[in-house]
Amino acid sequence: MSLRVAVLDYEMSNLRSAAKALERQGASVTVARRPDEIGEVDAVVLPGDGHFGEAMRRLRSSGLADAVRAASDRGTPVLGICIGLQVLFDSSDEAPEEAGLGLIPGVVRRLDDTAKVPHIGWSHVSFGDRCPIAPPTADPAFYFLHGYAVVPSDDADVWATAHHGRGDFCAVAGRGHVMGVQFHPEKSSDAGLALLERWMAHVGTEVHA
Amino acid sequence: MIRVIPCLDVKDGRVVKGVNFVGLRDAGDPVELASRYDREGADEIVFLDITASHEQRATIVELARHTAEEVFIPFTIGGGLRTEEDVRVVLAAGADKVSINSAAVREPALIDRCASHFGSQCIVVAIDAKRRPDGGWEVFLNGGRLPTGREAVEWAREAADRGAGELLVTSMDRDGTKDGFDTELLSAIVDSVNVPIIASGGAGTLAHFAEAAKDGRADAVLAASVFHDGVFSIAQVKEAMADAGVSVRR
Numbered sequence: 001m002s003l004r005v006a007v008l009d010y011e012m013s014n015l016r017s018a019a020k021a022l023e024r025q026g027a028s029v030t031v032a033r034r035p036d037e038i039g040e041v042d043a044v045v046l047p048g049d050g051h052f053g054e055a056m057r058r059l060r061s062s063g064l065a066d067a068v069r070a071a072s073d074r075g076t077p078v079l080g081i082c083i084g085l086q087v088l089f090d091s092s093d094e095a096p097e098e099a100g101l102g103l104i105p106g107v108v109r110r111l112d113d114t115a116k117v118p119h120i121g122w123s124h125v126s127f128g129d130r131c132p133i134a135p136p137t138a139d140p141a142f143y144f145l146h147g148y149a150v151v152p153s154d155d156a157d158v159w160a161t162a163h164h165g166r167g168d169f170c171a172v173a174g175r176g177h178v179m180g181v182q183f184h185p186e187k188s189s190d191a192g193l194a195l196l197e198r199w200m201a202h203v204g205t206e207v208h209a
Numbered sequence: 210m211i212r213v214i215p216c217l218d219v220k221d222g223r224v225v226k227g228v229n230f231v232g233l234r235d236a237g238d239p240v241e242l243a244s245r246y247d248r249e250g251a252d253e254i255v256f257l258d259i260t261a262s263h264e265q266r267a268t269i270v271e272l273a274r275h276t277a278e279e280v281f282i283p284f285t286i287g288g289g290l291r292t293e294e295d296v297r298v299v300l301a302a303g304a305d306k307v308s309i310n311s312a313a314v315r316e317p318a319l320i321d322r323c324a325s326h327f328g329s330q331c332i333v334v335a336i337d338a339k340r341r342p343d344g345g346w347e348v349f350l351n352g353g354r355l356p357t358g359r360e361a362v363e364w365a366r367e368a369a370d371r372g373a374g375e376l377l378v379t380s381m382d383r384d385g386t387k388d389g390f391d392t393e394l395l396s397a398i399v400d401s402v403n404v405p406i407i408a409s410g411g412a413g414t415l416a417h418f419a420e421a422a423k424d425g426r427a428d429a430v431l432a433a434s435v436f437h438d439g440v441f442s443i444a445q446v447k448e449a450m451a452d453a454g455v456s457v458r459r
Contacts (some may be wrong), residue, residue: 016277018302049305050328083328113403118330118374120405121428122210122252122458141210141458143252143283145305145330146372187283187305189247 003200006032006041008068008084010048010058018047018081021186025197035067043077043203044068046084046188049145052108053095055083065101072103077177077203082146085173087178089150103178106152112165118147123162125171125183131159133172133179133198139192142171142183149182177206210456211422212252212429213446214407215436217242218430219258221286222268239272243280246436249443251282252458254379255308255377255431258288264407265289270302274416276304285333287377296323300331308377310335311350314357324372333407336361336371338394339381346394346427353381362397376402377431380410387413387435395425419453 005027007019014122019029022045032038033161046068048055059065080088089100092108100108111117122141127134144162149169152158159173159179171182185192218225223237236242243254250436257277258269269286276284286299287308296307313320313334323332337353338346346361365376378398380391390411399406408427412418412435421427435441447457 011301016274017281020278021281049330051326054326116405116428118404118405119211120330120375144284147328147330184283184305186281189282193281 002026002028003043003204004028004030004041005043005045005200006030007040007045007047008038008059008064009033010046010055010062010064010145015047017186018045021193021196022200025193025200031157032064033062035063038064038067038071039053041076043079044071046078046080046087046180047082048084049097050098051084051094052083052086052092052148053098055087056095056098056100059087059101069101069103072178075177078103078179079199080180081186082182082184085182086148086150088173088178088180089152092148094148103158104150104152104175104180106150106157106173108148110148111169112126112167113145115165119144121165122188123164123183125160125162126168127160127172128158130156131172131174132202133195134160135191135194135198142181142185142191142195144183145187146182146195150180185187210252210458211427211450212407212430213250213418213443213450213457214253214255214431215246215251215443216255216257216409216431216433218433218436219256219272220260221264222260222272225259240275240279243276243284246443247280247282250447250459251430251443253282254280255284256284256288257308258286260289263448266295266298270298273299273302273304274338287333287335292320293326296327296332298364300327306331306333308333308335308374314348314350314359314370317367319429320368320371320373322398324374329372329374329404332367332373333377335377335379335410336365336368337379337381338396340391346397353384358437361394362401365398366401369404373404375405375407377409378427383411384409385434386411389413389417390421390425390427390430392420392425395421395427399426415441415446415449416453419455420451422450422455423453
């Protein structure tokens with residue numbers, strides 16, 4: 001049976017590519033706009049890019065924020081992409097007045113501006129041993145499009161890093177069944193599609209365990 | 210890594226200025242061409258819509274939707290986006306970035322509004338610049354026909370300050386000449402802003418691409434005809450850039 005994935009539509013664009021990329025890897029995708037649409041799925045994906053404050057306001061007003069938290073509490077795997085990763089955290093410098101979903105402890109900070117911000121383009125990602133969706137071979141490049149990056153409170157939640165400016169930032173964060181990627185796998189050509197395939201395989205083993 | 214970006218001109222949903230690839234089913238289909246460029250190793254695609262009718266928005270949205278479903282590298286749509294609502298619908302249809310040009314010059318506050326609603330990372334401001342006889346560069350509109358009196362480097366700085374996340378800088382002196390990018394223009398703008406710069410206008414030889422990155426310090430290089438006419442492949446350009454010491458994705 002194919003993996004049932006809810007891709008959340010909170011009007012932060014980029015939804016179509018993420019949904020299509022997952023379908024291409026064999027997922028059965030539901031585009032979810034209402035909380036009841038994520039009740040019966042194997043996994044939840046928060047796609048998108050954009051502004052943290054806008055994203056959280058839309059997640060909250062649609063009821064999807066509570067629904068994602070509830071799904072996570074039930075043990076449903078969650079994958080955030082770009083802004084979808086950032087909203088998993090407690091708060092962001094981009095919109096200090098808006099609380100995040102708080103599924104991974106930590107904050108979102110503006111990127112080091114000793115290099116150009118926003119960070120736009122392809123960068124190599126170094127995956128740590130803990131990351132269950134790391135590529136089997138050498139570190140490939142993925143496409144980034146962001147001005148902010150997550151800073152997990154617990155270093156153990158940093159699953160991969162990439163370089164920008166004077167240092168490295170967190171490119172993949174995770175805690176148990178909740179994880180997120182700062183880059184756009186749905187825009188990272190073959191390397192990105194392969195990563196989504198590994199995530200689906202990983203989630204499939206958890207779901208059917 | 211420096212990005213290599215083919216630019217496709219689109220009119221009424223079809224690619225104009227034919228693309229000379231072997232084995233294309235439909236040389237005018239923007240989505241098929243974009244997929245082909247993805248397989249060849251392009252890092253992004255830019256679509257420049259030159260439809261002049263009132264149908265424009267509908268065709269541009271259709272283009273964004275189809276491309277987002279079929280092409281798994283980022284793409285930018287520019288041309289004729291005038292309002293915040295134009296930008297919203299194109300992004301909602303699946304474009305990763307939008308490029309605004311004349312509308313931003315006419316109403317600079319449009320940049321602020323778009324950046325605050327959609328995030329700077331998806332707002333590209335395109336600047337068409339022409340050398341002034343007495344030094345510096347002037348911003349032109351309407352494909353180089355309409356002078357604005359605005360200094361290009363100054364405008365670049367203002368656009369970035371207002372929230373443009375990236376600048377697409379086209380030298381109108383070099384566009385179509387194949388004489389190479391205007392690296393002085395590029396580096397003058399690079400020195401005044403802290404956002405990525407896409408170099409455009411003048412690509413004619415393989416060496417030109419590395420020059421834009423090394424002398425112009427551009428973050429991305431864009432070309433149209435040399436790719437579409439089959440003069441170079443994306444891979445050849447990347448190989449030449451790598452040989453010149455420029456980091457590219459391969």
